[in-house]
Amino acid sequence: MVSYLLRRILATIPVMLFVAVFIFLLLRLTPGDPATIIAGDFANETQVAEIREKLGLDEPMVTQFFVWIGNMVQGDFGESFFYKKQVSDLIASRIEPTLSLSLLTIVLTVTIAVxxxxxxxxxxxxxxxxxxxxxxxLGFSLPVFVIGYALIYLFSIKLGWLPVQGYQRISDGVGGWLLRLLLPSLALAVIFVAFIARMTRTSVLEVLGEDYIRTARAKGQTETRVLLRHALRNAAVPIVTVIGLAFAILIGGVVVTESVFTLPGLGLLTVEAVLARDFPTIQAVILLFSFIYVLINLMIDVSYTLLDPRIRY
Amino acid sequence: MVEPVLDVRGLTVALPSDGDRANAVEDISLTVAPGEIVCVVGESGSGKSVTASAVMGLLPAALKPVAGEALLEGENTLAANKTRLRALRGTRMAMIFQEPMTALNPVARVGEQIAEMLEIHTGMSASERRARAIEIMQMVHLPDPEKMIDAYPHQLSGGQRQRIMIAIALVLDPALLIADEPTTALDVTTQAQILTLIKEMQERRGTGVLFITHDFGVVAEIADRVVVMQHGKIVEQGTRDEVLMRPQAPYTQMLMASVPSMTPPARTPVVGARAIDVTGLSKQYGKTGLFGDGRVVLAADDVTLHVNKGETLGIVGESGSGKSTVARCIARLIAPTAGSISLHGTEIATLPEARLRPHRRKVQIVFQDPYRSLNPRRTIGLSLIEAPVNFGIPKDQALASARSLMELVGLSADALDRYPHQFSGGQRQRICIARALAVEPDVLIADEAVSALDVSVQAQVLELLDDIRARYNLAMLFITHDLRVAAQICDRLMVMQKGVVVEHGPTGQVFRDPANEYTKLLLEAAPGRDVTFGAGRAV
Structure with a gap:
């Protein structure tokens, strides 16, 4: 098990390296020069060249790549072109809304769907x-933004129960935090509830036909306990798998939701960074996302061993 | 007379209106006295399991008892409400099932599963439950219960799992034990041990046992009385000797005549050209070294055999003995790790896939489960012509020979347009045999080909296989765990254990005078070996 974990963690390094190369090339090969954007509409060639030199964009691409990787290894993710702040600080200040939203959505989803x-x-x-x-x-067919605006219209504008938009830090009061997150989480949760409820149904149905369910009934066990103790635990592996994948998709999908509800999280940061051609920020955020994906996948695999004693690595 | 623990009177269970008959079981009356083992025998679909489930109140929702009563120590379980039924299950009546792997919850420790019974029905504390579980595990002769109590089902052997099931069923000392084919999924030596255990438990506690089986050998071993069922009705009941030795009903007589005898008929050795020649065949699963995980199983170890044209070689052994591995290597469904396989003088053990193709048609296999070895979405005709067409035979010609093959295996040629689900198990196995013959093979491998069939159908399919072998002068490799079947059809026998051939000789000699200890063990474990079924038949 320990050696398996170690192998899996080591295996993330090539994956992350591949993502790094890919995102690095993608940014440099798409049109749009950050120096031109920073310099503004009225700048002349020399000014733009100066900015380009300052940002290190005049170096050959290979040099740029190795400088970036070298700095990252030392824990330096670079400075944002646009915000003029350390990218790590930028991410730290934006990660709370994103994590809050994703976690709350998953908690809502699981408690409803299972x-x-x-x-x-x-x-x-x-x-x-x-x-x-x-x-x-129905849940499958409705896009998030439709559900989002419909919920805003109903609960915020018509009924006035919940705030329309915005975010309150958890340190400024849990009540306000929860109130402001409830609508976006609900909007996001709908499709996952639809998906995971279906998955749970299929999985439990399959298990209910198994012989050990009959054994449990032959023991005189109550139906509730047959479901909870025998059926659900055996049905857990596929359910947990999709919950994990849902969480990964959620983190990636916050870009849309945060835009709809204007939550100052990583999704919004990504949108802003892309519009400003803010290379260091985009690179760091994408790398972070892919790291989270890899981590979640590892967690799913490890959870199997807890759920099913027959699975051992 | 003592009051019976179970008294079923006029039980009728209706089938849904689209069923193939009106009632799953009809007017069933039987009794089980304390300390008595009553065997209910019948072929698949005879309604024996429905009878058992009805008593336990475990019928699927679609099946409803419509008449009669099932009196458990005088109390009608058919009329009991859900709460009462739950209270009765486990305490007064308990049940064990066919497949001990699937009947146990795979993600719960076996100790918990025994203790669950106590948790439901008694007020014992957790530590008392654990102590009681260890005690009952000792009683069913499980080794080292203190340790095994924390094991998961998959860590135990098939026999140990069935012992756990028996422990669960008996922990509250029920008056009635219902055993639904409890040894069918077990190897013959394990089966003998489990039968002994059930007998021992029942004698010690005076439990009444309703024992459901399709195996007359088992009936001969264990029954006090026998109830024979056919198409949902009881056709005959009586003491063991009455039913097995002097059956009255024609159906029972037919069944008894179908049970293959443990005495092989006299056979003249077949002297033909060598069809298969295998030397030093080994197959290893798993890899050692840098990229393997270190677990290595030698499924077949230095196996040498030959089969002549027109001869049947039987390979017998228990699960994991490597008999199917050898068959699969010879058909080159898997590649052997070492050794040579020669087919009419051509070495095929190491041939690459592309050059193997022409040889594929020469070796054909009939598998165990005819329900899963035919593609459910293709008509029989399509299944039969697929292989010939692949080997370049024009479609019309392939269809014409498919029609004559259907007749050869005893089916109507008009059935080619039908789908597999429209046939019975025996008919499907005939179709599988026709499919194997469609490419005119030299070698036919029957891998447990009659094991899933009812005894009367089994006899017919065996006869068909033997006919075909003789007619086409085929070399037949017959893989089976069933010694009775092997005795009847094989010219020579090979006994395998843990990948190694432990005995090899003419069938008659192996049965009469086994040289190897393991062979002796297998022969002794065969249930009902001393009984000649229907021997004292009244004419």
Whole structure:
């Protein structure tokens, strides 16, 4: 197990290196020169060249790449072209809204979807099952921004229960933090609830047909415990897999949600950085995202060993 | 007379309206006295499992008891409400199942699964439950219960798992134990041990046992009384000797006549040209060294064999003995690690895939499970002509020979347009045999080809295989775990254990005078070996 973990962690290095090369080339090969943007509309050639030199963009690409990697190894992610701040500080100040939003969404999703899917499986073919599956189809078909604006319209504008937009730091009060995050999380959660409820239903249905469920009933076990103790635990591996993937997709998908709800998180930072051709910031954020992906995948694999004693690495 | 622990009277369970008959079981009446083992026997679909599930209240929702009663120590379980039924299960009636791997929860420790019974029905504390679980594990003769109690099912052997199931069922000392094919999935030596254990437990505790099986050998071993079922009805019941030796109903007589005998018929040695010649065949799974994980299994170790044209060589052994591995190597479905396989003098052990193709048609396999070895979405005709067409035979010609093959295996040629689900298990196995013959092979491998079939169907398919072998002068490799079947069809026998051939000789000699200890063990473990079924039949 320890050696497996070590191997997996070592294996992240080439993955991250590949992402680094890819994002580095992508930025430099797409049109748009950061120096021109920083210099503004009325700058002349010399000024632009000066800025380019200051940012190190006049060096050959290979040199630029190795300077960047070399600095990163020492923990220096560079300075943002646009904000004139250390990229690491920039990310640190923006990570809280993103993590808050993603975590709250996942918590909402799991608490709604897993019981829903289990119930649908247990009552297979009933009106409850059909209702839940109907909702699931609907949830799949609606884009996040439609749900988001619909929720804002209903709860914020019509009913006035919740704030329209914005973010409050958790240190300034949990109540306000939660209140402002509730709508965006709910909007994001809908599609994942639809997905994970379906997955849970399928997985539990399959397990309910297994012999050990019959054994549990032959023991005189109550239906609730048959479901919780025998069915759900055996159905857990595929469910946990999609929850993990959902979390990874969420972190990547915050770009849209944060724009809709103007949350000052990493998603918004990415949008701003891309518009400003802020190379160091874009590179660092993308690398961070891919690192989180790799980490989540590792966590999913490790969780298997906890859920199923037959799986050992 | 003592009051029976189970008294089923006129039980009828209705099938849904689209079923193939009105009732799954009809007017079933049987009793089980304390300390008595009653075997319910019948072929698949006879309704024996439905009867058992009805008593336990475990019928699927689609099946409803519509008449009769099932009196468990005088209390009708069919009329009991859900709460009462739950209270009865485990305490007064308990059940063990066919497949101990799937009947145990794979993610819970075996100790927890025993203790769960106590948790549901008693007020014992966690430590008391654990102590009781260890105690019952000792009683079913599990080694080192203090350690094994924390194991997961997959860490135990098949026999140990079934012992755990028995421990779960008996921990609360129920009056009635229902055993639904409890030894069918086990190897023959393990089966013998589990049968002994069930007998021992039942004698010690005076439990009444309703034992469901399709295996008459097992019936001969264990039954006090026998109930024979067919198409949901009881056709005959009586004491073990009455039913096995002097069956009255024609159906029972037919069944008894179908049970293959443990005595091989006399056979003249087949002297033909060598069709298969295998020397020093080994197959290793897993890899050592830098990229392997170090786990290595030698599935076949230095196996040497030959089969002549027109001859049947049987390979017998328990699960994991390597018998299927050898067959798969000879068909080159897998590549052997070492050794030579010669087919009519051509070495095929090391041939690369491209040059192997012409040889593929010469070796054909019939697999165990006819339900899974035919593509459910292709018609029988398409399945039959696929291989010939692949080998360049025009479609019309392939179809014409498919029609005659269907007739050869005893099916109508008009059935070519139908799909596999429209056939019974025995018919499907006939189709699989026709498919194998479609490319005119020299070698036919039957890998447990009759093991999944009911005994009456099994006899017919065996006869068909033997006919075909004789008609086409085929070399047949017959893989089986069933000694009775092997005795009847094989010219020579090879006994394998843990990848090694431990005995090899003419069938008659191996049965009469086994040289190897393991062979003796296998022969002794065969259930009902001393019984000649239907021997004392009243004419």
């Amino acid at each position: 019981p829903m899917g289990t119930l649908a499986a247990y009552k297979q073919g009933s009106w409850l099952d059909r209702g839940i599956m109907g909702f699931s189809v």
